[in-house]
Amino acid sequence: MRVLILDDDEELGSLMQPVLAKYGMALSLSHAPSQAFEQLDRDAFDVLLLDMMLPELDGMAVCRAIRSSGKPYAEIPIVALTARAELTDRIVALEGGFDDFVAKPVEMRELVARIGAVVRRKRDDGGVVAPEPEADAHSGLHLSPTHMSAVYGPYAVNLTELELRVLTALADAEGVILSRADILTHIGYTEQSDPAMIDTIIYRVRQKFRDQGLASDFIKTLRGQGYCIKAEQNS
Structure with a gap:
């Protein structure tokens, strides 16, 4: 597996190289966005590790540039x-096109697990657009992978990939309560992943529907247990 890191801390990448090599990951180093783009243009990588705080451009700007580039690496897991790693920072990263995040100082076993998870999800997706699902008769929720959107009653919102994955997991459960760990498994993450990620994603989905005028939540929280979608539409 080929991994590219963009971080202006030159020592960090050098320390990571021998550790990742033990897990079959060849790490290439870049210390400025311009250098990283040159490497992405020249070579094929399986995943990009991207520092959020960079001197030329911040990580969000680099991520946006990659996603909108129209080049073969536009869909690389980042x-x-x-x-x-506060709630707001996680929201910004996930909404901005990142696939996952690791807090500094980096714990290498966590990093290896997260790299493996995002690469597996990309491989499993296979770049194939899923067929449009039928309306979920249990909840009245309509999900569209093609249009990356959700419709609940008269309310429609656009979704990120992770939001769509979470809603799909809840809809498929047909009212059965899913714990945060259950949802993480359904969306392709490992037990090492931060379960607070699910809270963040569900918060964002709820907020999107509230912004459209939905007065009550169709995603039900059961304290200490998890989440489920309400059986009856309440708009």
């Missing part, structure tokens, strides 16, 4: 490396 893992954010960040010294800030």
Whole structure:
């Protein structure tokens, strides 16, 4: 597996190289966005580790440039490396096109697990657009992978990939309560992943529907147990 890291801390990448090599990962180093783009243009990588705080461009700007580039690497899995891992920072990273994030200082076993998870999800997706699902008769929720959207009653919102995955897992459960760990498994993450990620994603989905005028939540929280979609539409 080929991994590219973009981080202006030159020592960090050098320390990571021998550790990742033990797991069959060849790490290439770049210390500035311009250098990283040259390497992406020249070589094929399986995943990009991207520092959120860079001197030329911040990590969000680099991620946006990659996603909108129209080049073969536009869909490369990107893992954010960040010294800030509060709720707002996680939301910004996930909404901005990152596939996952790892807090600094980096714990190498966690990093290896997250790299493996994002690469597996990309491989399993296979670049194939899923067929449009039928309306979920249990909840009244309509999900569209093609249009990356959700419709609940008269309310429609656009979704990120992770939001779509979470809603699909809940809809498929047909009212059965899913714990955060259950949902993480359904969306392709491992037990090493931060379960608070699910809270973040569900918060964003709820907020999107509230912004459209939905007064009550169709995603039900059961304290200490997890989440499910309500059996009856309440708009």
